[in-house]
Amino acid sequence: MKIKVDKKKCSGCHLCEMVCSLFHLGVLNTEKTAIRIQKDDLNTSLNAPVLCYQCKEMKCLEGEEAVEGLEKKVFIWPIIRAERCPFNALTVFGENAYHCDLCGGSPRCIKVCTPKALRI
Ligand code: SF4
Numbered sequence: 001m002k003i004k005v006d007k008k009k010c011s012g013c014h015l016c017e018m019v020c021s022l023f024h025l026g027v028l029n030t031e032k033t034a035i036r037i038q039k040d041d042l043n044t045s046l047n048a049p050v051l052c053y054q055c056k057e058m059k060c061l062e063g064e065e066a067v068e069g070l071e072k073k074v075f076i077w078p079i080i081r082a083e084r085c086p087f088n089a090l091t092v093f094g095e096n097a098y099h100c101d102l103c104g105g106s107p108r109c110i111k112v113c114t115p116k117a118l119r120i
Pocket residue numbers: 051052053054055057058059060061081084085086087088089090
């Protein structure tokens with residue numbers, strides 16, 4: 001399973017970020033979240049939700065003995081994995097990187113995205 005993003009539909013409301021941190025950590029904190037809204041202020045003013053692509057070949061784990069299937073289910077990752085990700089897909093805040101674990105199979109962000117910018 002992976003989440004697809006339609007940038008053109010994103011309103012930039014940040015609800016996805018809030019529900020992600022609330023579901024995993026019990027707090028409303030848009031910096032402790034596995035999805036973040038990047039704004040292109042230059043030309044289009046498009047809002048682009050960014051999150052892990054759930055790659056088959058996980059460059060983020062290169063050099064580790066980690067079991068990919070297990071790591072995919074973990075929300076808080078070490079920052080070094082965010083640095084290895086070729087897509088800059090993880091949010092880094094403080095000592096942690098935040099990785100999309102797909103909420104264990106029932107993605108909360110999709111449920112709150114009323115413009116339907118996020119889908120499975
Ligand atoms: S963190 Fe980056 S490299 Fe790793 S699975 Fe996600 S998108 Fe792919």
